[in-house]
Amino acid sequence: MGINKKIVVLSGKGGTGKTLISVNLAAADGNSYYVDCDVEEPNGHLYFKPQILEEKTVSVLIPEVNNDLCTGCKECVDFCKFNALAFGKKVILFKEICHSCGGCALVCPVNAITEIEKTIGLINIGISENVRTVGGIMNTGEASGIPIIKNILEYIKDKSGYIFIDCPPGSACIVMETIKDADYCILVAEPTIFGAHNLEMVHQLVELCNKPYGVVLNKCTDGPNPSEDFCKEKNIEIIGRIPFDSELGELNSNGKIAVRENYKNNELFYSLLNKVKEVSR
Amino acid sequence: MKQLLILSGKGGTGKTTIAGAFIKLYNARAYADCDVDAPNLHLISKHKNLPKKKDYYGLPKANIDLDLCIECGLCQANCRFGAIDYQDGYFVDTNACEGCGVCEFICPASAVSLKETVAGELFLYKDDSVFSTAKLKMGSGTSGKLVAEVKKQLLENTKKVEIAIIDGSPGIGCPVIASLSGADIALIVAEPSVSGISDMERIIKIKSVMAEAMLPIPPVMPPTRLFPKSTTFSIIFFSNSI
Numbered sequence: 165m166g167i168n169k170k171i172v173v174l175s176g177k178g179g180t181g182k183t184l185i186s187v188n189l190a191a192a193d194g195n196s197y198y199v200d201c202d203v204e205e206p207n208g209h210l211y212f213k214p215q216i217l218e219e220k221t222v223s224v225l226i227p228e229v230n231n232d233l234c235t236g237c238k239e240c241v242d243f244c245k246f247n248a249l250a251f252g253k254k255v256i257l258f259k260e261i262c263h264s265c266g267g268c269a270l271v272c273p274v275n276a277i278t279e280i281e282k283t284i285g286l287i288n289i290g291i292s293e294n295v296r297t298v299g300g301i302m303n304t305g306e307a308s309g310i311p312i313i314k315n316i317l318e319y320i321k322d323k324s325g326y327i328f329i330d331c332p333p334g335s336a337c338i339v340m341e342t343i344k345d346a347d348y349c350i351l352v353a354e355p356t357i358f359g360a361h362n363l364e365m366v367h368q369l370v371e372l373c374n375k376p377y378g379v380v381l382n383k384c385t386d387g388p389n390p391s392e393d394f395c396k397e398k399n400i401e402i403i404g405r406i407p408f409d410s411e412l413g414e415l416n417s418n419g420k421i422a423v424r425e426n427y428k429n430n431e432l433f434y435s436l437l438n439k440v441k442e443v444s445r
Numbered sequence: 446m447k448q449l450l451i452l453s454g455k456g457g458t459g460k461t462t463i464a465g466a467f468i469k470l471y472n473a474r475a476y477a478d479c480d481v482d483a484p485n486l487h488l489i490s491k492h493k494n495l496p497k498k499k500d501y502y503g504l505p506k507a508n509i510d511l512d513l514c515i516e517c518g519l520c521q522a523n524c525r526f527g528a529i530d531y532q533d534g535y536f537v538d539t540n541a542c543e544g545c546g547v548c549e550f551i552c553p554a555s556a557v558s559l560k561e562t563v564a565g566e567l568f569l570y571k572d573d574s575v576f577s578t579a580k581l582k583m584g585s586g587t588s589g590k591l592v593a594e595v596k597k598q599l600l601e602n603t604k605k606v607e608i609a610i611i612d613g614s615p616g617i618g619c620p621v622i623a624s625l626s627g628a629d630i631a632l633i634v635a636e637p638s639v640s641g642i643s644d645m646e647r648i649i650k651i652k653s654v655m656a657e658a659m660l661p662i663p664p665v666m667p668p669t670r671l672f673p674k675s676t677t678f679s680i681i682f683f684s685n686s687i
Contacts, residue, residue, distance in 0.1 A: 176482075180457060183640065205615065205644040207644070210639045210643055245504055265525050266547060267547045271550060302617070304617055305651065309618060334482030336482045340584035361485060362485070368583055416638065419639035
């Protein structure tokens with residue numbers, strides 16, 4: 165097995181360019197993995213248009229009550245901290261809010277509860293040129309994509325090469341889960357007060373998780389850049405700057421990968437890739 | 446009171462910009478920011494007074510009393526969330542713990558108890574208008590529950606208001622579903638890109654699961670040449686009854 169370097173691309177705010185950066189870095193490397201952990205709204209596949217090699221469904225366990233055995237003692241209903249069970253004439257399950265803890269099956273004194281699998285989404289493995297893509301998609305209506313993300317992360321655990329991981333927005337448990345095994349974190353920020361405020365949040369998160377990190381400033385203009393000011397104030401390394409450029413914007417909004425097109429500033433992504441390899445060594 | 450909820454599926458399409466503009470144009474007296482993972486609306490709201498703060502408790506989390514623990518390992522074996530680790534004794538990873546209580550139930554030595562933990566903070570700005578917002582603690586779960594608290598706080602503090610404007614969060618998961626509950630109209634902000642369209646389609650699907658009615662609008666600043674050639678506007682003008 166060769167090197168295994170997990171580079172996680174994240175930003176508190178949505179729409180700052182996580183997918184743009186991770187897709188282009190993976191394509192610039194050429195022999196890498198691109199991993200889309202935004203299972204609620206995955207977008208990376210729109211750029212790579214991978215040939216899907218494998219698809220696996222992801223399931224969680226939910227209780228099933230055998231009404232012939234159930235005595236109506238309601239211990240399961242009382243136990244469930246998530247209020248996913250109620251009792252009318254029989255036990256009623258609200259599938260969407262069940263956390264699959266298995267508690268109801270444990271507490272049932274007459275073993276009337278067994279657990280069955282419920283599909284919540286799938287993960288897919290594909291290839292686009294030499295880039296291996298791994299992604300997942302949560303079924304609409306489900307509350308949490310974390311089991312799907314765990315499946316994705318398990319799949320890439322011992323793969324070799326550079327692995328670029330595209331995170332969901334925010335700083336909640338789902339992001340924490342994604343950066344747990346990161347070797348390096350790229351924080352993408354845009355030059356607005358919203359951008360700077362959310363950068364501050366993910367900055368706290370990577371500090372809390374004790375991960376090495378650097379910032380990429382996206383959509384840079386000649387005007388003021390509150391995110392840059394924040395980096396300077398906190399002494400955070402800026403590892404790249406991407407200009408606010410309509411040519412790049414147009415490529416990106418049409419689902420094109422800049423480094424695979426004849427984009428004038430492609431050097432930006434290659435030097436960012438080199439920088440990332442250097443700092444994550 | 447009617448609740449107007451602003452959503453997008455994809456992040457960064459301009460939910461907060463639209464919410465801010467609507468609050469101003471409508472002179473809205475009640476509004477809330479339901480993006481508890483990355484709140485932003487407070488950065489542009491004009492309130493002179495400092496907000497009233499309130500701790501938000503998520504579900505209580507497990508705690509192991511090492512003096513009582515007999516190291517049988519049953520808690521770890523039964524935890525579905527991988528929240529119990531061992532290093533010189535069993536301990537709970539509070540970020541992973543979802544507070545289900547299985548370990549407390551299974552422990553033969555009564556060494557596990559569930560303890561209240563602060564999982565975030567609620568803020569209430571109140572002068573001639575009411576603004577409810579919150580911030581989830583780093584890495585916490587249960588954001589849906591906090592969203593419900595934000596909306597409850599707004600409702601409890603407003604009387605006789607015609608409309609409440611609610612800034613939603615990106616995605617389609619639990620915070621979004623929680624913000625949809627009670628909403629009268631959902632407005633979807635879309636951006637002219639392949640990602641924007643894909644994410645909008647997914648959020649529209651949620652409608653059939655949850656919301657009663659949704660009214661998507663065309664993008665705010667449509668630089669038409671950025672639209673993917675394969676896309677027609679018909680997707681954007683997903684007309685619907687309100």
